[in-house]
Amino acid sequence: MDMSVTRLPESRAYRELEISRVHSEIRSIVQDCVAEExxxxxxxxxxxxxxxxxxxxxxxxxxxxxxxxxxxxxxxxxxxxxxxxxxxxxxxxxxxxxxxxxxxxxxxxxxxxxxxxxxxxxxxxxxxVIRPLEPLTSTLCFDTKAVLRAAANLRAHQLLLTVTGATHAAAWCTADGNIELIREDVGRHNALDKLVGALLRSSLDAGSGFVIITSRASYEMVQKTATAGIALLVAVSGVTGLAVDVAQSAGLTLLGFARGTDFSIYSVPHRLSLDAS
Structure with a gap:
């Protein structure tokens, strides 16, 4: 697994506290980390x-x-x-x-x-609320194995979640499933905005890869992804009906419940190569 993307969380992103922890009815004083908001x-x-x-x-x-x-x-x-x-x-x-x-x-x-x-x-x-989106014209076809590989590797890159247990993540992956950029935040929209911003400030071609998120895919997440020119959004959790409608109208391929070897395709299925899975 390519871990070059992994970065230690910035110190201002979390705080260390002394707390009481109860386990099996026994209380102890321990150090804990909480995400800042x-x-x-x-x-x-x-x-x-x-x-x-x-x-x-x-x-x-x-x-x-x-x-x-x-x-x-x-x-x-x-x-x-x-x-x-x-x-x-x-x-x-x-x-x-x-x-x-x-x-x-x-x-x-x-x-x-x-x-x-x-x-x-x-x-x-x-x-x-529902602003018109320019239809995506990407002709890319993504390999199922690449999508599943990215989903399987995502957790290992979520260092702020490891420290605090309280953050969402959005990651940009190459077409072959390597995670190149990841951003974390207490808010799922914020994590995706941070990822889009990181893509803008990098030399990466956003439209050549796909995005995977740890949260549900609501319509705003679809809007943000499509606005960034990215044609495939993969959610670890579920999707909303409005997200499906917006994805279909924008020509964005929307996947939900991407866990293990399973996922659900909610829109534009032709962009995913199922025969390679």
């Missing part, structure tokens, strides 16, 4: 836009991914600068974006302040 404010050209509860690690990736998956910018080149600061209240990530993007943002400004991974808080209209 703080308000992360996103500012564009000096204007506050959103506050999300997130793990305070990989914040530049988070900001880039959020900007793309929320259609604030269309390409990474439209982000001119990104920096973050922290204080006792939380973290602030400030992005400078191209003028036309900022003008568009001001027209549809909304406040997304909400709970962990909340994707709807502050949405102003029903039309903003």
């Amino acid at each position: 703080v308000p992360v404010a996103l500012e564009f050209n000096g204007i506050a836009h959103a506050v999300m509860m997130a793990t305070p690690a990989d914040l530049e990736d988070f900001a880039y991914g959020f900007a793309i998956t929320e259609c604030i910018v269309n390409t990474a080149s439209e982000i001119h600068d990104c920096e973050w600061t922290s204080n006792a209240q939380g973290c602030t990530v400030s992005l400078t974006i191209a003028g036309p993007c900022f003008a568009r943002l001001k027209e549809k400004r909304r406040n997304l302040t909400g709970r962990t991974g909340c994707g709807l808080c502050g949405t102003e209209s029903l039309a903003q």
Whole structure:
């Protein structure tokens, strides 16, 4: 297994505590680690836009991914600068974006302040919920064995989960099933945004591989994946009906319950090579 992607979790992503643990009715004092969850404010050209509860690690990736998956910018080149600061209240990530993007943002400004991974808080209209997606034109066909290999290896790359037991992960895999990038967060949407941002800031071709997530696949996860130009989304857990509808309309192949040698295909099955399994 290729472990080059594996990184030690950033120290600010978790905290060590002294706690009481009870096992078989016997209490003992032990050291434990808990995942951090703080308000992360996103500012564009000096204007506050959103506050999300997130793990305070990989914040530049988070900001880039959020900007793309929320259609604030269309390409990474439209982000001119990104920096973050922290204080006792939380973290602030400030992005400078191209003028036309900022003008568009001001027209549809909304406040997304909400709970962990909340994707709807502050949405102003029903039309903003299910936004139209450009149909994916990928002609790739993915090998079943590659998908299952990635699913089997995913847990070994989740170092923050190993430390805290409290985080989701999103990973980008090559077509042959090697995990090249992974990001973790207390929020499943945040983990995927961080992954998309990391892809944008890397030399990898996002559309040449696929994404696997540890959570359920809701419609927002499908939207974010399709917006990033990725044609296959694999969920370890289940999917929602709306996620299936959005995936079908976008031409995205959606898999759920990818565990062991099993999985379910919910949309666009032709992109998966079943005869190789």
